[in-house]
Amino acid sequence: MxxxxxxxxxxxxxxxxxxxxxxxxxxxxxxxxxxxxxxxxxxxxxxxxxxxxxxxxxxxxxxxxxxxxxxxxxxxxxxxxxxxxxxxxxxxxxxxxxxxxxxxxxxxxxxxxxxxxxxxxxxxxxxxxxxxxxxxxxxxxxxxxxxxxxxxxxxxxxxxxxxxxxxxxxxxxxxxxxxxSAQFLLSMGIMALIIVAVSVWAVRRVTAPLASLATAAERLGQDVNAPPLPETGTTETRQAARAFNDMQMRLRRLIENRTRLLAAISHDLRTPLTLLRLRAETVENAQERDKMLGTITEMDSLIGATLQFAREESASEPRRPTDLASLLQSAVDEMSDAGLPVRMESAEPVVYECQPAALKRAVRNLLDNAVKYGKAGTARIRRASRAIEICVDDEGPGIPPSELARVLEPFYRVEESRSRETGGVGLGLAIAQSIVQAHGGVLTLSNRETGGLRAMITLPLSGKPQSTAG
Known part of the structure; x- marks a missing residue:
């Protein structure tokens, strides 16, 4: 029923x-x-x-x-x-x-x-x-x-x-x-049509602002700098629109304040790190000096990655139609020219309205993660019935199922030590997920049956956000 x-x-x-x-x-x-x-x-x-x-x-x-x-x-x-x-x-x-x-x-x-x-x-x-x-x-x-x-x-x-x-x-x-009688039925039918037409118009007029509010909420989830919601309609609708716009303004100020705070912390921390580096270089014991300089370098990388993560979340790059197949091929070629074992399967052009620089950064992070932890990376793209799917497969051991959702969290890594051999501070996947979510999409990780990890970006063709999944 x-x-x-x-x-x-x-x-x-x-x-x-x-x-x-x-x-x-x-x-x-x-x-x-x-x-x-x-x-x-x-x-x-x-x-x-x-x-x-x-x-x-x-x-x-x-x-x-x-x-x-x-x-x-x-x-x-x-x-x-x-x-x-x-x-x-x-x-x-x-x-x-x-x-x-x-x-x-x-x-x-x-x-x-x-x-x-x-x-x-x-x-x-x-x-x-x-x-x-x-x-x-x-x-x-x-x-x-x-x-x-x-x-x-x-x-x-x-x-x-x-x-x-x-x-x-x-x-x-x-x-x-x-x-x-026939006349009675005809008159009743005409009256019913008029009533239905007026009812549809009235109900649509009442519910249309709610649909606009839902659309604005979805748009805000993708872009915090989206234009404010028009404050029109009934008194209750104007109040809801005004409250929504106030919330959006507070969120924007919160993100801007956090970015400025992180930038200030980064600047303040790098000054003593520079002094520590100068003092470490004066240490006569070469082995101790190298260890100290390595620790300072790792701390500097951590600060830089944290600041970059905050900037990525607050970035407001304009959207424009982009061939995602060419964008993906460009990222693969750049990494391949640098000697990294990555490749891409041939694909037809796929035009999508996006933030190309940000989306390329997300793809590059996935390819970089595949090379560091999975020996090699293979990229492919295809257009499904309602979405565009970008896959990056590696040849590594995969990730325990219990860790698949947690590795998308900032600063989390499966290996216990953040060693300099693999590099990174656990922000690559978090940045990629933030960029994908800003496009209304979903980033999911799964272990392949043949071995290795698959990272899949799903971008909706309708422009509406997908439900997140681990």
Whole structure:
């Protein structure tokens, strides 16, 4: 059932609104048609009673020898009239049908009949009046007093005349037409289309700012220097946009302050390191001097890598369409020219809007990591159905599964010692991941079945961030 239920706020709001409108529309239509049928029956019943009273006065005013001709002329297939010495087989009053009592009382009043000349009225009840006789939903001034005449289907009336004869009537209200006529259905359809169109417009207008806010949040996750969100719409929407822009400004200031702080620390630390280097060079013991200079060099590299990591996170390189296959080949060629064992499999051009310098830095870090810890690196790129995949495979021993997620953390390395033989301080993969995430992508590490480690960059073609995975 849930698979047919819309997942978006727009879809759910529109569904709830339309469901309520449909239910209220259907209930209103049913009430209208039921009330209309009752009103038609009430008017028909009153008209029938009035006609019987008028015809009775007409026949009674005629000479006795002309009455039969008048009665024959008045009778037809739907309204039968007869004049006889005895009444037809009609009950005195059918108390089960309120319309019978109402018609009898009406005739007594209209014809001024005394107690000795009471009419006989028999009526069969109409089928299932929705609101009961005289209980119509719409009781306007024109319908006041008509409701009691609505509750019969077949009617028989016998009225005693002054000369002792009986004038009898037999009729029936015609069956009601279809509950929903073609015009009614057409008008309801037009109204439904108008309501649906207005509902879609209204719901879209209300939910559109939320979609803009979600897009701005995704854009902020990729670029902290993205343009601010327009503060338009309803009061609540403007407040949300203003709070979002304030948050973005605070994040930008936080990153800028951290970068300046790291730069200041780097500068302040390098000054005493330079003094230590000068003093270490004066040490006469060559073995001790080399150890001290090596330690100082490692500390200087650590400071430089830390500052570079902070700068990479706060970089705001403009994006432009770039052939990623050429970019990857360029990084491989540069490292190959330097004598490093890297290569790239042939690939078709893949154009993607990115920060080319930053993305090249991420690829170079992955290739450098493959050479240092996996003997050699092989790069490949392909366009999948919804993403671009860049893979870098090495020929090393791989990484324990429990360490795959942790090696992406800053300053973390699988080997316990940060030896100068392999180099690095554990920031290469962290920088690469930061760059990939800024493009809305994901960097994942996995051990290949044939041996070695695979680092895969997945960049979404839609430009939306992917869910991170270890």
């Amino acid at each position: 849930n698979q047919f239920f819309p997942r978006s706020l727009f879809g759910q709001t529109l569904l709830v609104l339309l469901a309520g409108l449909i239910v209220s529309h259907a209930a209103g239509s049913w009430i209208y048609t039921a009330d209309r049928e009752q009103a038609v029956r009430a008017v028909g019943g009153f008209a029938t009673a009035q006609r019987i009273a008028n015809l009775t006065r007409l026949v009674e005013d005629m000479p006795r020898e002309a009455r039969q001709r008048i009665v024959a002329a008045l009778s037809d297939q739907s309204f039968r009239v007869s004049l006889a010495a005895q009444p037809t087989a009609v009950q005195a009053v059918n108390d089960d049908v309120p319309a019978a009592r109402a018609i009898r009382d009406f005739l007594v009043d209209q014809l001024s009949l005394g107690p000795a000349r009471q009419p006989r009225v028999s009526a069969s009840a109409a089928e299932g009046p929705p609101f009961g006789p005289g209980r119509m939903m719409g009781h306007g001034p024109m319908m006041r007093g008509f409701g009691a005449f609505a509750g019969f289907r077949d009617l028989q009336v016998s009225i005693p005349l002054a000369d002792g004869s009986w004038l009898s009537f037999a009729t029936a209200l015609p069956a009601g037409g279809p509950a929903f």
